[in-house]
Amino acid sequence: MVIAKKAAMILAAAMLLCALMCGCGGGSELRHVTLNEVTRSVFYAPLYCAVSLGYFEKEGLDVEIVTSGGSDKSMTALISGDAEVALMGPETGIYVANQGLENHPMIVAQITKRDGSFLVGREAEPDFNWESLRGRSVIGGRPGGMPYMTLCYVLKSHGLVPGEDVEVIDNIQFPLMGGAFEGGTGDYVTLFEPTASEFASSGRGHIVANVGLESGEVPYTTIMMSSKTIAEEPEFALSFVRAIYRAQQWVKTASDEEVARAMQPFFPDSSIETLSAVANSYRATDSWMYSPAMSEDAFTRLQDIIEAAGELSARVEFGSLVDNSFADKVMGE
The missing domain is CATH 3.40.190.10 (Periplasmic binding protein-like II)
Structure with missing residues (x-):
């Protein structure tokens, strides 16, 4: 009789513990x-x-x-x-x-x-001036995208007309821009971090300007x-x-x-x-x-x-x- 009561108590305790665990699990499910x-x-x-x-x-x-x-x-x-x-x-x-x-x-x-992109060139330019882009090419992203439009906005603010004074390459998909530059396309490219810094530290390019600072908020x-x-x-x-x-x-x-x-x-x-x-x-x-x-x-x-x-x-x-x-x-x- 005593053994039966103990067994019943153990079973009840186990069921209560199970119920509590299930309840907690359901409440904390993400x-x-x-x-x-x-x-x-x-x-x-x-x-x-x-x-x-x-x-x-x-x-x-x-x-x-x-x-x-x-x-x-x-x-x-x-x-x-x-x-x-x-x-x-x-x-x-x-x-x-x-x-x-x-x-x-x-x-x-x-x-x-x-804008969070940086202008990366092939040579170090400690005294970089946007006028340096005249007659050069920049991989700038796809038309209609913010990286492309902000770059064009900055170029215009420095008296440079995209498509006339500067060739803005716009037929390269965003994830492929760094690889295209490394492969020889363009004189410059706009890259986000950490890619820009990784290019600079590995000698594959040099950060010459911050596009975001030029464009404003x-x-x-x-x-x-x-x-x-x-x-x-x-x-x-x-x-x-x-x-x-x-x-x-x-x-x-x-x-x-x-x-x-x-x-x-x-x-x-x-x-x-x-x-x-x-x-x-x-x-x-x-x-x-x-x-x-x-x-x-x-x-x-x-x-x-x-x-x-x-x-x-x-x-x-x-x-x-x-x-x-x-x-x-x-x-x-």
């Missing part, structure tokens, strides 16, 4: 989220830090980052449903809005606020979600933006080495020293946003650059593409 990024670059440090430091996990999200190799491809992944979130240039959102797509994706957070990289996701799952959108904001705030006060170590899982072939130097460079040029909200003035400047490049069919209203409600809420918490 939601898998696919984020499609335009390319892999230290320029997007706040995103990688949000993953590695566990900010997304604290919001109940398991974020998988897929690299597409172009804003158009990131937008396609978002519209098709292959990705729930996308990191890309805001110009792609403007193009889609102007195509009349109903319930087009919306910008919910801004990550960077200037402009919304350059954003987080976008579908209108349907925002309408049907506002808590998910809020959680995602909250994680980004916390990472932005952490990056603001962290040391360059701390940022480098947080990013390294996403750049296994880059040393801490290289990533620290790159982080210092982007911080020194004030390239990162430390809050996710986009200003209307910045959005207007973005459309000015697109219009100057001849790629803007019509101006897009700020509120029809930018949703700052989630950014405003997390910043007010």
Whole structure:
């Protein structure tokens, strides 16, 4: 009888423990989220830090980052449903809005606020002057993309007409630009980090100018979600933006080495020293946003650059593409 009672007690305890474990497991289950990024670059440090430091996990999200190799491809992944979130240039959102797509994706957070590329040449030019590009060629990205349009904007600001004074090579896909330059195409190329620094350290090229410093502040990289996701799952959108904001705030006060170590899982072939130097460079040029909200003035400047490049069919209203409600809420918490 005593043995039977003990057995019953043990069985009851085991069942209770099992129930508690199952309950805890269900409550802590993370939601898998696919984020499609335009390319892999230290320029997007706040995103990688949000993953590695566990900010997304604290919001109940398991974020998988897929690299597409172009804003158009990131937008396609978002519209098709292959990705729930996308990191890309805001110009792609403007193009889609102007195509009349109903319930087009919306910008919910801004990550960077200037061009993140560097002009890399074949020779060291300690006294570089933009006039040096006259009669030369530059691999500049695809027409309609922010790297290409910002480069053209900078060239014009220095009195150089793209296509006349400077040949801007625009038929090479973004991921292949460095390889094309290394293979002998072009006199110069615009590269993002850590690629630019790796080219310089290996002697494959020399950084001669910072395109972002020349172009001034402009919304350059954003987080976008579908209108349907925002309408049907506002808590998910809020959680995602909250994680980004916390990472932005952490990056603001962290040391360059701390940022480098947080990013390294996403750049296994880059040393801490290289990533620290790159982080210092982007911080020194004030390239990162430390809050996710986009200003209307910045959005207007973005459309000015697109219009100057001849790629803007019509101006897009700020509120029809930018949703700052989630950014405003997390910043007010």
